[in-house]
Amino acid sequence: MSEKPKVAFFDFACCEGCQLQIANLEEDIIGLLNLVNVVEFREVATGKAPEYDIAFIEGSITRKSDEERLKDIRNRSKLLVAYGQCAVTGGINLLKNNFGDLDMVKRKVYGDDSSMPHLDTAVTKSVGEVVKADLAIPGCPVNREEFLRIVKELCLGKIPRIPDYPVCVECKLKENICLFDEGTICLGPIARAGCGAICPSNGVPCDACRGAVPNPNKKAMHEVLKKYNYTVERIIREMNLFGVNPEVSE
């Protein structure tokens, strides 16, 4: 490669935890900077650039003005990558959409301040619902190792692949004791892997923060959860956290 690709990082409605993962790459940050030219990254550097080879977008899109800003970035980028679950599906911010009445949501959250202009809000959208996202890197937050792999593969002109199998695979590889055996429920059987089963490995049930696998067997999930005496309301609540549609088709 003659010249390093110009890379930029942007954030929308999010906790900025994903960009913190990038800033936290420790010794690998040097390697990353040898590979790409970071031209815009508000959290760690000053400076702006007119166009980008790769734009990494964090956060969900929750305001009209954000849609315009995102479209502008898209127009100035060769590749646009949604990274982190907020950008990929809407993430945690999708919870807001479950209530319908957004004014009520705003009042509930912000009380008397809810009418202030910077708290303007609309239905949560993923990046891909507003502009074309060439690639999605799931996770809350993103997995740093996976992020690095994807940057390398993009630099080499490969098409990066994201794991499409459930978290159970990674639990088995780690010889974790299945949380179902311990009387806990876990969304692992329908959740997308790639995290290294980090939560179950530490005794915490999977919340499916990387979303569901492409074809989750929700019917089986409902049956198993009912076997463990979970109510339908509880099942819906569990699946809703990261926007896994709990409805069973067929």
Place this chain on the structure above:
Amino acid sequence: MDIVKIPENDFYKFVDKKIAEKSSRIISVVRKGTKFVFDELDSASRMCLDYDVTILPPKKYFQPQKETLLRFVPKQADSYEAVNEFEPITLIGVHYYDLAAIYLMDRAFSEGKKDENYLKKRNNALLIGLYPTHFFKYRFSSSVIKGEQPYKVADLMLIHMDDGHFALEIVTEKGRAYIEGAGCKKSDYTLKEIEDAKNRIKDDQRLPIPVELTPDYLMKNHDHPVWEVFGEKCYSCGSCVFVCPTCYCFDMKDEIDLTLKSGERTRNWDGCMLENFAVCAGGHNFRGKRAARFRHRIFRKGVNLPLKYHYWGCVGCGRCADACTSSIAGPVKVFKYIEENK
């Protein structure tokens, strides 16, 4: 076959001696929470030979979950060099059904062009087998394994006796040399005492039909509703195949370092129960339905491997049945369903 005996305490001391010698990694069964795993020992006191079953079988030492096969410079076609990393290991306390499974793995990796990465690891391993001392509710090995099968790979077999001793069957000369200096005495047990100790744990489960008949039986039931009924409950999570001692499927990945100047080709565990396992060029998935994948797995164990190797492709360890949150993976349950719904 010679049989010797050794007091249990002396055997543990002997293992400590072998750990201190450092001539090979000593691996045995240790506790992990409420379950058991194979792990490297730093002290024989961690060794737990009265286990029911381990989460993963010992195949992880011969076909590692991730294994480097090549190193190369990206975009330089002639730059690759083969990698084959192995070291001497001793596995202590491998249940007889896992030995039977290692025999099947040996067959698979020796077929056609021999797989040197697997075989070098295997040839540098000493296997000390064990007859189970604890019941496991999903185990049905006694109805699918032939008696001689474990002895095709074991170097030594441990049998837990009632008087605080292990009886030790010396299967190979390598095994005989290994226990020299352990302080074993000639066995004075009767054959009946040995056989009773080997069979002390009775399996609760049995395959409902004779194992020799399964290839024909399954072929006749190729279109039985069982595959749809069970497949519908399958998550395609692969738990059943990752914990299986006779599953050996893998995927290849190229991994490049951050300088983009060196890379490794690795092989990684994969499984036919994962939804996209059978996706091929052009995006076609020739086993895209849950029922088809479920049938394929049972056919591998009950038709394909038995016809090829004359031994059943499943050793009845029961790990799949235990690992499956939907409670559908155990072969006994599948055969019972067919029997009950003829």
